[in-house]
Amino acid sequence: MDIKSKGGTQSIRRALHLLRLIAQNEDSGLSLQELTQLSGLERSTAHRVVACLMDENFVRKDAASKRYELGIDAMQIGFSAMHRIPIADELRPLAKRLCRLSDDTVFLVAQQGDHALCLAREHGDFPVRIFTIDAGEKRLMGIGAGGLALIAGYSDEEIAHIHARHTEEYEQAGLPLRTLMLKARQTRRNGYSEIVDGITQGVSGVGYAFSLSQITRVAISFGAINPRLDAARRKQMGELLARECKAWVQARQQAGA
Structure with a gap:
């Protein structure tokens, strides 16, 4: 601007x-x-x-x-504007599409300061559903696949500042600064985030973050039990997530949203 x-x-x-x-x-x-x-x-x-x-x-x-x-x-x-949650309204069709493509649970989170606020959760047809976070709950960026995708968009220096503001909470979540940095760097290399036994033991996830405006960043993630979301499928679903989200952003830009 x-x-x-x-x-x-x-x-x-x-x-x-x-x-x-x-x-x-x-x-x-x-x-x-x-x-x-x-x-x-x-x-x-x-x-x-x-x-x-x-x-x-x-x-x-x-x-x-x-x-x-x-x-x-x-x-x-x-x-x-909270009673409408326009971000969730706009992105819900994409979340539902990702549910159909994956059959897994899909989470939509938006950055709120140093936190990731869950706006929506959609369940696919896979019989084991994931309930690690519900709409209206928030966690520090870096905790959970969507939050990790969001914080990876920051520089290492900025991540260190965020961690310093909430060191005790990150430590309790098993994320000392070194671990958080390693996960953020891996996310940048892969183009999507990966977690295994993060918020909940036995649950894995992949996430992808993108911007809706100059200050509005969101992330969408898949969650599933570990046997269903092993390393090979995390790669497959991470690439699917990145591809679908990029296509959605491109279509939105072409439509002049």
Whole structure:
């Protein structure tokens, strides 16, 4: 996005850009210096725009840390749309198609700060169904196939920062930083994530992450019992998942969504 372009929409674009940056870093917040660096705006411009957003309650400044976070009106807009869950509505046909192709359980998650929020779960015809997470539940990125696919999109340095914010929870999940890094790197190499005995013993999964907008990233994953999702089938289903999701994104872009 060219936030420095001339025209009457320039200020709007700048404000939206800063809101996106703050939303992307909601778990840690952003200092004015970080906002300036990430946005590419002059410090005075960034300060003026974020001050306006604060006046309108779209941004708040934490009194202790002096870092900027989403304000109550930004949150309210999100809450107002939650009863529809438009992401789930849009992606449900793809999830159902993947169920038909695999006969397995399919999960749809969306990134929410450092977490992956489950938006939908669809069951295929295979008689053993997987219930590791349900719609409305969330877990840290990296825990579960969808969350691992999401966190693998970050650099090693960014993953280290995320892990540092939630070290105890990651350790409890059996994911010290070194293990999480190794899994993220393997995901990047393969083009899809793999887990075995992750959230639940005896359950395996594969996942693929992609973007719907500048700040909205989602992941879709398959889950099945270990004997059904062995190494050979994880590769087969991971490649199927990546191929189907890429085709869906391409069709969406061509349709101008």
